[in-house]
Amino acid sequence: MAARLESIQWTDQRSISEIVEDAKGCGVDYLVIHARPEAMPTEFIQQSVLQNPSASMIAFVDPNHPARNPRLTSLLPAIISFIAARPEQDLAIAISVQTWPSPALACDCSQSLCEFVVRMSETGAVSFVETPHASTGYVVPPLTASAVPTQSGWMREIVERIHVANAKGATLTALRAGLFLLNDLFDESHACSQSIEGEGRYHTGDYWHAILHRREPDYGNSKYWFRRVGKHPIFTDLAMGVEHRLQRSAISNPLANGAWDPFAFVDLCAAAESDPVLKEWCEQVQYLEMLLLLEFSYREAAGLVST
Secondary structure, eight states, X not given: OOOOEEEEETTOSSOHHHHHHHHHHTTOOEEEEESSSSOOOHHHHHHHHHHOTTOSEEEEEOTTSGGGSHXXXXXXXXXXXXXXXXXXXXXXXXXXXXXXXXXXXXXXXTSOHXXXXXXXXXXXXXXXXXXXXXXSOOOOOOSSOOXXXXXXXXXXXXXXXXXXXXXXXXXXXXXXXXXXXXXXXXXXXXHHHHHTTTOSXXXXXXXXXXXXXXXXXXXXXXHHHHHHHOSOTTHHHHHHHHHHHHTXXXXXXXXXXXXXXXXXXXXXXXXXXXXXXXXXXXXXXXXXXXXXXXXXXXXXXXXXXXX
């Protein structure tokens, strides 16, 4: 039996709570929020919700988005996955009307779609469904940034209560440093990484510290922290990802004999200040680096990395 769907755009002026309650009264099963103007085929959404009956929310994601690859969405808890990749970049969100947690989540349109979805991910099961309808592009964290984004208050609150079972020592703090930095919360990220200076087998907190200073930008300070990090385990995957990108561009090679050279990349980022093409390329590489480090930070916190 087909599920009854009601589709809306986030720009609707009624509160989500009102819309859900009205939909429930009309026998609607799923409320579909389209994050972008293009609508996804109803048939595809119908099939997906029927295949995920236990999910209170389904995120229809672009497989080309680096933060939405199956490895990350299957490994990371949904809330961390959403914080790492803004959900307003997803193609659509389907909410199960019957499991709507209205007493715990009264969202209205004064809140961003990002906040709404992140808070929803705390309340129940979330499934990710890849769609063949890929976007024409996605927004990545800027190469350098200093302004505090408007969502800083609620994002700070949520990241601070992120919990990983049995996390030991500095690992959870390093994970929080990364989540803050992915959302341009520099002061909060800096406080986390500075508080665990030199800790951990792989100095993952120091790695986040080095990226932060590269993004300020304070290139000399960034190199200082990269020297403290030494060779990090993500360098192998990062070099492979960069080599793939180099095959499609004329960018100077930040690899040394096929290995990732963080100091060469700092120099490229400095050169990118006056080169828009290089800047865009560096932003894509930096995002890959941050996602690989986020994955490693979570695995380290969860005890999946030898310490």
